[in-house]
Amino acid sequence: MKGALRVNNGFIMVEYEKSVIKRIYWTYKCEEEKDFPGKELFIDYFLGKKVDFGDLIIDLKRVPSIFKKIYEFTREIPYGKVISYKGIAEFLGNSKLQRVVGNAMKSNPFLIVVPCHRVVRSNGSIGNFSLGSEFKKYLLNLEGVKIENEKISCLRYWWH
């Protein structure tokens, strides 16, 4: 099944079976909204409310095991907080895995629910995003994270 929610000038698309979410992505090619599990959460989220997507069920069976660990860890990052790619790599036990973490984020099949927008560079600059760094900044701004001179420097936004 496929659900859709209008956001700005495009749509968040959610593929699911029963209550299990298979994939979440962005598209411009969509006609109208359709229900999906957790739709109310997404509506609130884009209204700027502090939403916890932690109870949504996502299907990680098909992703490689290290990516799975990365996504599961990324899900734990609290609303309004950020961590670095290296920080996640260190959690995995090897700080040199930063680029692997980046790869995992690039192919994140669960946009927003796996909050890859909360993963930034270790020097506080925003880093890349599959939908462009402007969208990443938009999401961080929505969560109240202050970006000054293209950087997140204030310690209060950093997780750990």
Added chain:
DNA sequence: ATGACTTACATCG
């Protein structure tokens, strides 16, 4: 601003 560097994954023969 540029280059060297590590690692896992996807793709292809």
Added chain:
DNA sequence: CGATGTAAGTCAT
């Protein structure tokens, strides 16, 4: 399978 190319990064020049 093994070789190759790729990547949302990081650190020292």
